[in-house]
Amino acid sequence: MAIRKNSERPPQVGQFVSVKCGGSVPVRHPLMRDALLQAALDPTVRSIEYLPAIPAAPPTWDIDAIVIERDDCRYYLDIVEARPRRSTAQRLMITQALLDLGLRPLVRMESDVMREPRCTNARAVFAHAGRPVDVGLRLQILGALTEDGAMPLGELLLRLRSHRDPVAAVMSLACSDLIELDLISTPLGPRTVTRLRE
Known part of the structure; x- marks a missing residue:
């Protein structure tokens, strides 16, 4: 043995x-x-x-x-x-x-x-790991979550002003452990709860 x-x-x-x-x-x-x-x-x-x-x-x-x-x-x-x-x-x-x-x-x-929606949600978010996030967009995302606390992803995206894709930026920040996304409750979408990482 x-x-x-x-x-x-x-x-x-x-x-x-x-x-x-x-x-x-x-x-x-x-x-x-x-x-x-x-x-x-x-x-x-x-x-x-x-x-x-x-x-x-x-x-x-x-x-x-x-x-x-x-x-x-x-x-x-x-x-x-x-x-x-x-x-x-x-x-x-x-x-x-x-x-x-x-x-x-x-x-x-x-x-x-393989339990859903967590498995598919995690795959979708992690597809954006390592993508650079413009400093201005990063400050907007983190600032909104700092000032107003947790909010639905759709509401957060409506607040952002950028020429770059804000969805990719949010996903990348989640992969960087700066924000949290609720990947367990529902499929990733406008109602996904988004909060600043504690």
């Missing part, structure tokens, strides 16, 4: 990057990408990190875990359908090692990750 060594890592199918990440996070399954999009836009999530191994453990174990720090605790993301192939003994050893690090399991099923 050997745990895979760092040199035996499976090929990566992509990388995920967000302002909440301490660097890029390897993505080995499509469900993992969707879960990370949602975590990056979740106001309760403070940071997302990749934990490749536990160096102090003999031998160096290939953990391949994604750590999500929320307001209440630090978790490791465990998507049932995206679990790496490991024996039961390996899975138990790795679970114990993660628990010893103070990480609790955040178990999600495919049905949780």
Whole structure:
């Protein structure tokens, strides 16, 4: 019963990057990408990190875990359908090692990750990640939310004056963790509640 060594890592199918990440996070399954999009836009999530191994453990174990720090605790993301192939003994050893690090399991099923409207909303918003936002437009958006508090997205967009697309700017600021969008209650639209990030 050997745990895979760092040199035996499976090929990566992509990388995920967000302002909440301490660097890029390897993505080995499509469900993992969707879960990370949602975590990056979740106001309760403070940071997302990749934990490749536990160096102090003999031998160096290939953990391949994604750590999500929320307001209440630090978790490791465990998507049932995206679990790496490991024996039961390996899975138990790795679970114990993660628990010893103070990480609790955040178990999600495919049905949780793909739940609507959150999944489609997160994909639509994150399509604008990293897009530059004109300083004037940024000040208008943040100023309106600072002065008047939370408001429907449609109302916010009506207040903005710019030659650039204000929708893309709002989505980009949400990806930058400067504003929050309610992506759970209804499909993204004029009634989506928008607020300044606390």
